[in-house]
Amino acid sequence: MSSQKEQSIKILETIPSFRSWRQQFIKQDKQVAFVPTMGSLHEGHLNLVKQASEHCPIVVVSIFVNPAQFGPNEDLDKYPRTLSHDLELLRSLNCVDSVFLPKVKDIYPSGIPLEIEKQKGTFIEVKGISHQLEGTTRPLFFRGVSTVVAKLFNIVQPNHTFFGQKDAQQCAVIRALISDLHFPIEMHVGATKREHNGLAMSSRNQYLTPEMRNYATALYNALTTIKNGLGKGERNREILLSKGYEIIEEATKTVKEKNLGFELKLDYLSVADPTTLEELQEIEEGKGAIISGALFVGTTRIIDNLLFNCTL
Ligand SMILES: Nc1ncnc2c1ncn2[C@@H]1O[C@H](COP(=O)(O)OP(=O)(O)OP(=O)(O)O)[C@@H](O)[C@H]1O
Ligand SMILES: CC(C)(CO)[C@@H](O)C(=O)[O-]
Ligand code: BAL
Numbered sequence: 001m002s003s004q005k006e007q008s009i010k011i012l013e014t015i016p017s018f019r020s021w022r023q024q025f026i027k028q029d030k031q032v033a034f035v036p037t038m039g040s041l042h043e044g045h046l047n048l049v050k051q052a053s054e055h056c057p058i059v060v061v062s063i064f065v066n067p068a069q070f071g072p073n074e075d076l077d078k079y080p081r082t083l084s085h086d087l088e089l090l091r092s093l094n095c096v097d098s099v100f101l102p103k104v105k106d107i108y109p110s111g112i113p114l115e116i117e118k119q120k121g122t123f124i125e126v127k128g129i130s131h132q133l134e135g136t137t138r139p140l141f142f143r144g145v146s147t148v149v150a151k152l153f154n155i156v157q158p159n160h161t162f163f164g165q166k167d168a169q170q171c172a173v174i175r176a177l178i179s180d181l182h183f184p185i186e187m188h189v190g191a192t193k194r195e196h197n198g199l200a201m202s203s204r205n206q207y208l209t210p211e212m213r214n215y216a217t218a219l220y221n222a223l224t225t226i227k228n229g230l231g232k233g234e235r236n237r238e239i240l241l242s243k244g245y246e247i248i249e250e251a252t253k254t255v256k257e258k259n260l261g262f263e264l265k266l267d268y269l270s271v272a273d274p275t276t277l278e279e280l281q282e283i284e285e286g287k288g289a290i291i292s293g294a295l296f297v298g299t300t301r302i303i304d305n306l307l308f309n310c311t312l
Pocket of ligand 1: 044048
């Protein structure tokens, strides 16, 4: 079965061609698993695809760099686009049935200028959990993600969908979107894949030199220290966070002293309620927490999170 899949991976670039291909599995009553991505694939993505293939006989991956989730001053133009390598990787898995590669003009028929005042058409916002944490620095990010994911769900009509824990708030937002819009889709969250030094894999790691990648681990180390503190019974927010700040400060100082030609700058560290995503003042027994953060490594912003006694 696998070598057959390798040969017959269906590359579909239009919505009608995708819909028409999808139709056969409705007739055959075959379940479809869907992994949405922005391409530039790495082990984190591939692991989600493998999990998808364990759940359903049919696996669909989309590759679409979604303009609506980029701010006007973010990296839409330089976001890595490595389509032929991505397809090679997906073929090597022998479990992907179709790769959906929609065009911007088809997903956004009214156009998609990055300035919100100029935008036209339909947008989806999951209120209450889109504007804290990542939403503070990227206020339109989850509106863009929610909109494109809803559109992709309507086109792909998956039975199961797979998202990565690395983007924890995105998982919370998509779970709410599925529930609020009554999509008949079961959501799964795959564990974060990491480099050997702990750095969470991310397409944007390509922007980092090996030295930057080395110092970027300060974020993971800070989150791990906070989680270990919780594990040892510490429940005071300030004490927990201060240990994380210390690690970031030390790395920031070293990078400055060594004059490495870039800076580390902390965006935030957070210990938040897994349901409301609001900051926790006291971490109550049995409640759990999402420990997360974002760090600028030069101009590249990396994110990461760890879960304490909770799931997404
Ligand atoms: N290290 C990882 N481990 C597990 N899943 C991941 C990892 N990185 C990304 N994913 C998941 O893959 C899916 C597609 O993500 P995306 O294409 O944006 O890649 P990315 O590496 O997160 O890129 P970016 O640099 O934009 O953050 C998302 O569900 C995301 O959470
Ligand atoms: C879910 C997603 C594919 C929507 O563009 C993107 O936010 C991502 O890759 O995490
Ligand atoms: N995985 C998140 C996509 C983004 O940062 O735009």
